[in-house]
Amino acid sequence: MDLSNYRKTYEKRTLLESDVPENPMQLFQTWFYEADENDGVDEANAMSVSTIGLDGYPKTRVVLLKEYTYEGFIFYTNYDSEKGRAILANPKVCLSFFWPNMERQIIIKGEAEVLAENLSDGYFESRPLGSKLGAIVSPQSEVIPSREYLEECLQVLEQKYEGKEVPRPAHWGGFLVRPQSIEFWQGRPNRLHDRLRYTLTEDYDWRLERLAP
Incomplete structure (x- = not known):
């Protein structure tokens, strides 16, 4: 199928150096709030997480962002999954948010680290019962x-934990991605898009640069 004529004109917004803050997390928060309030964006916190696998190949999958702070971006997963093993072996990851209705994209490069256990415990405790049991019963990526095998295993766990607290399994928890660079992309006419990249310096300041589209 020839897709060469698939084209869209981007002309909703601009992204200028004079309009952005010194800290990219402030701009991320502004863009995230605007995406979350936009009726054309279903899940503003859906992001692509790219890793390098143990086989040397890159892989990208969609994961839900659960929290962001000035330290970085937090998501949760099975540490024994393909994704979890890849991150533990090579913590360099890339996160990407794409909100086509707003003609915006954010690309974050950084290093992931295992989240403190008390924080993973707290989030796990807040999850619905079914999600807790699912985290235990699923040998993710295997x-x-x-x-039917999964459903039978789930039934066994439902009986085991009926009326009881479900503990967080050791193989499940969070990752905190500390950003090294954050690029903001705003679609513009004639493919002359705005691209502003923040890079963390050795002095822990953010350097702002404009990139050619």
Whole structure:
């Protein structure tokens, strides 16, 4: 199928150096709030997480951002999954948010570290019962015999923990991605898009640069 004629004109907004703060996390928060309030964005916190696997190949998957602070970006996963093992072996990751209805994209490069256990415990405790049990029952990324196998394992766990607290399994928890660079992309006419990149310096200041589209 020839897609060469698929084109869209971007002309909703601009992104100028004079309009952005010194700290990229402030700009991220502004853009995130605007995306979250936009009716055309279903899940503003959905982001692509790219890693380098143990086989040397890159892989990207969509994960939900659960928290962001001035330290970085937090998401949760199974540490024994393909994604978890890849991050533990090579913590350099890339996060990407794309909000096409707003003609905006954010690309974050950084290093991931295992989140403190008390923070993972706190988030796990806030999850619905089904999500807690799902985190225990699913050997994420492993080959399983059938869908029925998963459902049978879930039934066993439901009986085991009926009326009881479900503890967070050791193989499940959060990652904190500390950003080294954050690029903001705003679509513009004639493919002359605005690209502003913040890079963390050795003095822990942010350097702002404009990139050619």
